[in-house]
Amino acid sequence: MLAGIFVGIFLFLQAIYLNPLTGRDAVSPLTLSPHQMLELHFSTALDDNRLISAQEKNRTVPPTPTTVEFSEPTLRDTTVFLSILKNTTGHAAGLGIKMLSKSETTSLIKGAAIANSIWHIYLPASGTIMIDQTENYWAYIRDIVIPAHLASDKSWQGTFHRITTTGPKPQGTANVSGGNGLFENLNTSASESLTVARYLAGTGPVTMDGSLKIVIPNSFTTTN
Amino acid sequence: MSGIIKIFLIGLGLGSVGAAVVASYLPFVNLQREPSLISVQPNGGAVETFFINLPDDRIVDAASEAMQSGALLFLESLDHHNINAKAELFKVRNQNNKVIGIGSRLSSSNESTSQFVEWTVHFPARGTIYAKMHLNPGPDRLRSGQLVAGTRDFKGLSGSVTEEVFPHPSKKHTTAFQIHLKTVLTGPLGDSKSNM
Numbered sequence: 001m002l003a004g005i006f007v008g009i010f011l012f013l014q015a016i017y018l019n020p021l022t023g024r025d026a027v028s029p030l031t032l033s034p035h036q037m038l039e040l041h042f043s044t045a046l047d048d049n050r051l052i053s054a055q056e057k058n059r060t061v062p063p064t065p066t067t068v069e070f071s072e073p074t075l076r077d078t079t080v081f082l083s084i085l086k087n088t089t090g091h092a093a094g095l096g097i098k099m100l101s102k103s104e105t106t107s108l109i110k111g112a113a114i115a116n117s118i119w120h121i122y123l124p125a126s127g128t129i130m131i132d133q134t135e136n137y138w139a140y141i142r143d144i145v146i147p148a149h150l151a152s153d154k155s156w157q158g159t160f161h162r163i164t165t166t167g168p169k170p171q172g173t174a175n176v177s178g179g180n181g182l183f184e185n186l187n188t189s190a191s192e193s194l195t196v197a198r199y200l201a202g203t204g205p206v207t208m209d210g211s212l213k214i215v216i217p218n219s220f221t222t223t224n
Numbered sequence: 225m226s227g228i229i230k231i232f233l234i235g236l237g238l239g240s241v242g243a244a245v246v247a248s249y250l251p252f253v254n255l256q257r258e259p260s261l262i263s264v265q266p267n268g269g270a271v272e273t274f275f276i277n278l279p280d281d282r283i284v285d286a287a288s289e290a291m292q293s294g295a296l297l298f299l300e301s302l303d304h305h306n307i308n309a310k311a312e313l314f315k316v317r318n319q320n321n322k323v324i325g326i327g328s329r330l331s332s333s334n335e336s337t338s339q340f341v342e343w344t345v346h347f348p349a350r351g352t353i354y355a356k357m358h359l360n361p362g363p364d365r366l367r368s369g370q371l372v373a374g375t376r377d378f379k380g381l382s383g384s385v386t387e388e389v390f391p392h393p394s395k396k397h398t399t400a401f402q403i404h405l406k407t408v409l410t411g412p413l414g415d416s417k418s419n420m
Binding site (some may be wrong): 006175 | 330
């Protein structure tokens with residue numbers, strides 16, 4: 001009986017882990033959009049972040065990882081990420097602050113490791129925007145984090161590319177609200193993707209690049 | 225032999241069904257909530273004030289003494305743009321002095337398109353408010369602004385946001401301040417009855 005229970009639990013976990021219907025989106029729903037697309041890239045590599053403290057201008061801030069975590073009970077499942085955003089040619093295009101919280105809608109049986117995240121973005125000479133999105137990190141956990149922890153050298157290496165944005169818009173895209181500058185009154189869609197090449201179980205992703213695609217409606221570009 | 229297989233199969237069923245039930249009902253994320261301390265104005269607006277103690281609540285470089293030190297200056301030369309923007313990150317508290325969220329304040333006084341000051345305040349268990357403020361504070365150091373967008377609990381709301389800085393006595397720091405972020409939010413946009 002006990003052996004049957006253990007095998008049953010194991011089979012259930014295998015079914016969840018190997019379920020081909022969850023977390024496989026690698027193509028953005030915005031790909032077919034007829035509108036102009038603003039593409040921004042960010043990296044976790046420290047060298048790519050050139051934020052300078054007002055007090056110590058020679059010091060890179062934050063001094064260690066760009067992701068900040070908290071000890072307060074209400075912020076226990078929340079992280080903040082600061083990054084210089086780059087355009088498609090690799091030049092710095094702006095500054096992005098991402099605030100991400102795990103969501104209570106996370107469900108193992110649905111293959112949903114859900115997070116609510118906000119991007120607060122400033123693009124010089126263009127303006128500011130806020131991106132509100134729901135993200136699913138199940139594919140990232142299943143394809144990278146778990147294999148890295150199971151590997152003998154506690155690392156993962158390969159090619160991983162997924163769209164993490166799953167909402168809150170019905171078509172699975174993020175909600176973009178324009179703030180100041182040329183983006184004032186902008187209301188559009190966006191999606192975020194993640195590309196990982198190397199992950200260490202102890203420290204997290206070593207090489208990870210993120211990409212934000214923001215739809216700029218044709219009517220908006222002509223009137224602004 | 226067939227009896228052992230039957231018991232094994234019963235165990236197998238119990239194990240897989242039990243695991244499915246546990247996976248369905250076990251909360252993998254359980255966010256801690258603090259009470260929302262909201263008062264209602266006679267005209268129907270819901271008033272809520274959030275507090276930031278400086279320098280303690282500055283997330284990046286919280287040890288700095290002066291109020292403005294520790295802010296991140298975005299000094300990078302971006303192509304030919306000459307910019308002077310400032311990004312600040314804070315922990316945000318409620319009236320009971322409990323940390324309930326994170327706030328980012330972006331500002332620029334040298335922007336070619338428009339100068340700006342704006343806040344994004346993220347509450348993990350409730351949602352986010354995104355507000356843009358007037359550039360120049362009033363004579364009483366009160367900077368007013370308006371809600372641009374809200375998410376989850378704040379979705380569809382409209383209203384005003386004010387930012388005010390007060391000296392704040394502190395045993396730890398010689399110079400301490402407190403930012404008061406006051407929101408007055410009303411019903412969904414376009415709902416004329418609730419906004420009157």
